[in-house]
Amino acid sequence: MPELPEVETVRTVLAPYLVGQTVQKVTVNLPKVIANQTPAQFCQNMTGQTIKNFTRRGKFLTIHLHSGARVVLHLRMTGTLTIEKAETPYTKHTHVVLTLLNRQELRFVDSRGFGRWWYFAPDTPDTSGAERLGPEPQAITLAYLQQTIGQRRTALKTLLLDQHIIAGIGNIYADEICFRAGIRPTRQGNSLTSAELQALQTQIVAVITEFIQFHHVPFSVYAQSKGTSYQNDANLRVYGRAGKPCQKCGQPLIGTRIGQRSSVYCAHCQK
DNA sequence: CTAGCTTCCTGATAGC
């Protein structure tokens, strides 16, 4: 489900419920979710720790503990985080639960079970993958695009999805960025002109910034949607609209596959 | 460096 804007919503909405709280009990119902430890080790390490901060980097979230330890987590396709009262029954696929001293719980629910959590002791390096991310989309410059995307023969869409180049862009916003930049997602990176790379830079920043705003919901709305800020978004111009008329020119949008990912673009508006 | 494929899973939906 989530790309950077949705993960940012998770961070903003949940941070006030986590920061300053102490972990009283840890429950792991699906062991493989804890990527670098046994559930027993993880529970022992986490119990009694106090949460200092809750941050995001790309699509990764990090719970910083006062001890200097960190818990890094990735929601992947279907992971969600919610705050529930301790007495509320678990829903299906509740894989990790942090019970806090205030009788509230942080629950990780993930139907496909692709999401992962990592625990890193103080002064040990992050090996979750978050340490190898490219810059945040808002920090992308024209010069950076010229020396990365501009040098590669791979399809633009695939490059936008490469987290080592830019952190946080997923399948939805990659298509939206290409549409708004007027560039076909199938174009080779090194075929882009300076003007096109500039348009790309502008839209990378604009699309991510706008959707962070769109998905910024109050806790009540977030809680009601079970930890999702994403719904079929009226602001999306191409994603999920294959065959429907382009909102600029009216021609039917093309649905195709690029790098094994579903992709939509306008053959008329995107060169 | 690159393209293509598989794998990890459950669930929603489309078609028959």
Next chain:
DNA sequence: TGCTATCAGGAAGCTA
């Protein structure tokens, strides 16, 4: 209604 096939917003790992 029920069955089957297909697809899904992520990403790593493998092959050639």
